[in-house]
Amino acid sequence: RALPQVAEVLLSGPTKTSVRTHEGLQVDLRVLEPARWGTALQYFTGSQAHNIHLRALALERGLSLSEYALKREDGTEVLCATEEEVYAALGLPLIPPELREDRGEIEAALEGRLPDLIELEDLRGDLHFHTTWSDGHQSLLEMAQAAQARGLEYALVADHSYSLGVARGLTTERLREQRAEIEEVNRRMGSTFRLLAGVEVEVRADGTLDFPDEVLAELDLVVAAVHSGLRQGREQVTARMLAAIRNPHVDIIAHPTGRLIGEREGADLDMEAIFRAAAETGAVLEIIAHPRRLDLCDVHVRRAIELGVKLAIGSDAHDVNGFGVLPFGVATARRGWATTEDVINTWNVRRLLKWVAR
Template sequence: MSRNAEVAALFEEFADRLEADGVEYKPNVYRRAADNIRAHGRPIEGLAAEGKETVEEIDGVGDAISSKVVEYFETGEIAELVELRDEMPVDIQALTGVEGVGPKTVGTLYETLGITTLDELEAAAEAGEIREVKGFGPKTEENILSNVAFARRAQERARLGDARPLADDVLELLRGEAAASQVEVAGSIRRWRDTIGDVDVLVASDDADAVVEAFTGWDGVSTVIESGPEKASVRANGVRIDLRVVVPSEYGAALQYFTGSKNHNLKLRNVAIRRDLKMNEYGVFDVSDVDDPDAGQRVGERVAGETEESMYAALDLPLVPPELREDTGEVEAASEGDLPELLESGDVRGDLHTHTNWSDGRNSPEEMVAAAEARGYDYYAVTDHATGPGMVGGVGLDDDELREQMDALREVAADAELELLHGVEANIGAEGDIPTSDDVLAELDVVVASPHAALDQDPDAATDRLVRAVEHPAVDILGHPTGRLINDRAGLDIDVRRVAEAAAEHDVALEINSDPARLDLHGGPAKTAVEAGAAIAVDTDAHRPDTLGYVRYGVHTARRGWCEPADVVNAWALSDLRSFLH
């Protein structure tokens, strides 16, 4: 397992602590290095073993940072980071996890009130102490107090995008073990929920000891929590991973049971009972001739259990895709032969929301287009930020710069093997206005309109705002509609159905933003949107070539929303897409 994410997290902490201490410029250097270390294709530990010069092959990593990387792998710590922790002994990750509390705020509250933990922050807000600090006030204090509760809930669950790569590493490890005949994740991560409590891994094997030994001996493990004959739990990269080993004849039953959800399984058990069957983690059993079906877990004649398909077939049902197993009508649809033909990764023909170094992306249009071509896409849109609310530091393009980019992209398009669309990510003002001029918007191939600021509006105002935005004649896609950041920011609380109905009326697609920090819309609202007649766009919001791969998260989120290819505009042929775009 690569340790890139681990090292990147250290430099992100470095940046936060420097900023909290009032240091300027340097924190951004460390954040850029952290991003590039996380995204780098080679394991950072291998680069460090070859020497600091090899580490410096990573973009944005110079002598100072490469020396710290090598130091970390040689000594297990970075002395300068340890000093920063000692100078300001705050739980920087927990505190900055509260919306509205950035590193500078952490530094101010430490210097003035001595706040070091989430508990102390909450207590100070409840006591009315924060409002007395210069630059703060009652409203800021009130927001911090309410956001602390959100942050506490977020601490209990990891983002899918943080846990899934870790799960993939475990799957690769165990699938390479001769003793393991079948290996799969279960639980909420298999259902592709946007957050997970822990990673559940299920293995079919006749040699459980060998599997458990390989699992607990994995070099990615930081702590072995427990280890037994058929189960083990470890912690890796801050995430708990639970292993369960079952005999092959019961693997399908266990996989179905531990995938869940609980409500889905309860619905299936009720179907089984009506058929004189008993369904559990060991199989499906015919108990029609059993006096007491509750006498044990394996009573009666086993009629299914080796495969998941057999478990559903025993109930005269087709296999229900894991993403649908939330008791939102999937069992009824399966019984009626009416399950949707869900979107697959191969159905996606292009990406309609991406960025380049013309705004806040890291790479040139040529590099991003090449990455899209490598994915086999038919079309690809560059949609850099326009100026407007929420855009700081000169990130967005004004009208003249957008026209300049049009000329530049024509040259890129001439050499491209796909259809290059020129678009923009325009900002939605607090009242639903689009600051970019109508003349420029009319010249573009695709207009993504997204909220980036004023994300604390009341539900009615937020809904009215988005409805007004989709009514704009140039808007094609409503980008990340709520503006949420998973575990960091709740975003807008909107009436999805009302927004979707307006979008359907005006031929605007609602986005499933595939960035695992967003997944916005997520599954339930996406299902509501499709039911209301709206089209969906599964985009990545990519800022680097590798983040085009985020589409996997968007596809599975779309599947959780019951989306079929016909519902997703970037699964359409180019001619159909162009007919849809304004």
């Protein structure tokens, strides 16, 4: 109650206290012996579905699992100070928290085929950001320096193309002028960082792109995006997306569904058709990292990987702080079982460019 954040104490006792903050969040405080920390952390991490499955597995092994301990049939307890010990007592390796959804992770753990999940440190580059050449707030040089300060080795310039009028999109002429400045920045940055020349090209209402093939062919990588007509019928909006995926100059499809969490549903796309086309052509699907977007979402990431689709994590940074959202993209990739082999911006720039040029 003495804490300034606390609005109300809901419950208070020697081992359990619950409060509500001024923002309306409920916070539960539990006090327990260090020797029981593993079972408690595992229990409260969830998910419920994962824990139900885990308890059933424990019963098969003659153990009952609770937040306090594993209990043998004779009533004696197995205390677990860490989560590793909980899983080990059930004959399992530690299952990363992001996978605990009862979507096959327990079976995979039993069979020794849990994925080696991507980590934030694995990201070598960002594949989507904006500058003052369209609707970004900082210059190419400032953005390059900010990306390098985040530990990145490369970043793909993806300013908007002209038919997205609100964002002062690039014409062919200005795209070529920007290319000269990108080369100038790369000279200044030296050999430890590289800006890649790209664009976030509009997929128009009829499925064609803002630039002809010969202009797109001049770029290192091309990101294509649908920003308008997201409410078109399923067949029409899916056909637009498929046309972009099948364009041989398109490398990455940005924020595929266009959802805004809590505000706007994604387009009514036939995702299965999109994943199959992307797997066939090698088009990469983006996980946009902004916490309001996370698009592809975790469930889509998982399915895309199952079908052999490659992924790119993009910040869509519009200012130097915008690269800070990348951890949310990595978290979404992890929830979708992604490894470094699945996410092309964990690769070094040489491998990346070789792969897109194939």
